Amino acid sequence: MILRADFYRRPTLDVARDLIGKVVIHQSPAGVTAGAIVEAEAYIGEEDPACHAAVGRTARNAPLYGPPGRAYVYLNYGLHNMLNAVTEDEDHPAAVLIRALEPLDGLPLMRRRRARAPWRRGKAPVPDHELCRGPGNLCLAMGITLADNCRPLTRGALTIHDRGIRHNEIVWDGRIGIRVGTDKLWRATVQSHPSVSGRRTA
DNA sequence: CGTTCGATGCACT
């Protein structure tokens, strides 16, 4: 069952929590890939120093000020695309960063895309559970690019679905990979899942 | 184990 816009038109922390276990599906000319979300972070409003909306509305962060249920994709460090789901209302810029997936469908295509990265040339193949581990890696494996920016997640080539996956052990931690706003416990993960990014616990 | 650092492109000041 595909998630509708009303799913995203809610408090961002609720959306982040409920996105855990949901399935991202990308249909590209090269084939279909899909993965279940195991890690997500909330970025909420102009008062959140780590949110792109903290600097006010700009050309880049404009999707955050648009309707909920669309993708916000941007390039970071000149290398990696980041996939966000826009949440809340048009006048409340916020989004959930999808940080990691458990690969479900199209694993051979994911392996090919990961192997194509310049820094992976001639290296050992990526283990399956690491194909979508990390926000940059998952966009590469899924073939998500800037062309997907602003696209609705409720229909079309890039969508998010409820396939009935439920996780009992969802934990909240501080967001990672940022320099400010690290005090807020807005990172939801499936505890101990091998596809979750960052340092492994156990 | 841990920390440092280079690659790389573009939005923003």
Next chain:
DNA sequence: GTGCATCGAACGT
């Protein structure tokens, strides 16, 4: 010109 919501290799302990 500066600074990233990264990745992974290289090095130190």
